Amino acid sequence: MTKVGVIGLGMGQAHLKGYSDIADVEILGIADIDPRRLSTCAEQYRIKHALADYRDLLALPGLEAVSVCLPNHLHGPVTVEALKAGLHVLVEKPMAKSVADAQSMVDAAEATGKTLAVSLNYRWSLQPESFFLKQLIERGQFGEIYYVRTQSLRRRTSMPATSWFRQKQLSGGAAARDMGPHMLDLAMWLADDYNAERVSGETRTMIMTDSDVDDFAAGLIHLTGGCTIMLESTWASFTKPACAVSVFGSKGGAILDLAASKENRLTLYGKEGDTYVETHPVEVLLAEPPEPSIQAHFVNCLRTGRTPDTSAERGLAEMKVLDALYGSSEQRREIVIT
Ligand SMILES: NC(=O)c1ccc[n+]([C@@H]2O[C@H](COP(=O)([O-])OP(=O)(O)OC[C@H]3O[C@@H](n4cnc5c(N)ncnc54)[C@H](O)[C@@H]3O)[C@@H](O)[C@H]2O)c1
Structure with missing residues (x-):
């Protein structure tokens, strides 16, 4: 027990x-x-x-x-x-x-x-499609992964004005700090690279002017292995809401749409002969089903002595990217991560 x-x-x-x-x-x-x-x-x-x-x-x-x-x-x-x-x-x-x-x-x-x-x-909440996509990447179906675009775009946050989420001193930020970790984790996991080299970012407070947190964040993150991540996040904006991760590879690509219904969650892009095709998997069956939740993964790791896939070291690596994104915006220059 x-x-x-x-x-x-x-x-x-x-x-x-x-x-x-x-x-x-x-x-x-x-x-x-x-x-x-x-x-x-x-x-x-x-x-x-x-x-x-x-x-x-x-x-x-x-x-x-x-x-x-x-x-x-x-x-x-x-x-x-x-x-x-x-x-x-x-x-x-x-x-x-x-x-x-x-x-x-x-x-x-x-x-x-x-x-x-x-x-x-997120990778557990979005299974099996998330793990299926990871498997296709590992098998080389998409060739070299050179770009991952993440979008988490909200028209407006549901957080009340008094919430700690809207106070920078308590939350550390909003658009980048809140959804950034999820999107960055998915992108780095799919790119199989948790080492960022340099970050160029912009954060703004353009709509939620009654708070001191960012309602807009965009960042270009260059990983040491050569892949680039684009992170776009809003807590308030005049645009179409979205929550998706797009993977660009030399032989194919995919979009994992976090907001779509299960049957439309994953779209695969490739080539059949000279024809460019777009497909949706209709039923994903994995040889080894992943744990049903992050809690199950955590408990299994405790029981087996395995290092969790979302380890403290990976969490720290992602935190360095987010701090660099805020720092880049403040200092108006690209930040090299040491
Ligand atoms: N993984 C996800 O998808 C996801 C989703 C939502 C929130 N979160 C994260 O979960 C965390 C909490 O967010 P939330 O939405 O639950 O916020 P919340 O404000 O709804 O809940 C925080 C709870 O902590 C309690 N609390 C505050 N100070 C305390 C203290 N000193 N001792 C004991 N209890 C205390 C509050 O009473 C409240 O019930 C945040 O870090 C947030 O980013 C993650």
Whole structure:
């Protein structure tokens, strides 16, 4: 039996669902300062320990791992506390509010020998199409992958004006910081390269002028292996909403449309003889089905000693790209990542 806890019960509710679907996992406790969320979740999942102070959760005897699903500025300090308390941690995205925080989390994981994973869950939520696309790339069907374009375009955010999401000091940013980690993770995973060399970016606050976070972000990210990523994200804009990843290869390409219905989620582009073709897989069957959720992946890694696919090191690499994107915009120059 693996005993887990969840801190923060907004997105934390998805973690409760993920853990509750795994055999031999007990959700030993939850923590939140909101008593209503605490009692609703405790009742729904029949959880013994529902605590206002997350430190009481960290001290529960027998607890092995926690999900940290708090506002971004708390990811760093609470994750470090949990690791030092001897727990493995699955922390929500963005890994932290800044590279400095993310580095302290990686250091704490190394010092304690505990597993730290980042909840970059899209490849699991978008399965099997996401894993099928990865498989086609690995088999060489698209040739060399030289460009991945990501778009996460919202007309307007649903976050109320008072939300911590709209305060830079608490969130670390919006258009780039919030959706950037998901899109960057998909792009780097598909390009099979987590090492960025240089970043040129632009972030603006053009519409959400009642807040100090970016509502527009665009960045060109050059990976050491030669692939270039385009990241486009808006939290407010006058455009058609979109959420998609396009893969450009020397022999073919694909679009993974995160907003489309399941049957239209993946489009493949290629050539049959002299004819250019566009196809949709109608039923994707993978020889080895992936774990059903990021929580299942995390628990399997704890049980087998495997390094999570969304490891702390990869999370840190992505944080460096996002900080460089903001830095590039502020300094009006390309940033070389060291
Ligand atoms: N992976 C995804 O797809 C996804 C989706 C949504 C949100 N998120 C991430 O999840 C995190 C939380 O976002 P959210 O939408 O759930 O926000 P939220 O504001 O709805 O929830 C945060 C919860 O943390 C609680 N909290 C705040 N400070 C606390 C403290 N000191 N001790 C205990 N509890 C405290 C709040 O009461 C609240 O219930 C963010 O980092 C966000 O980026 C990820």
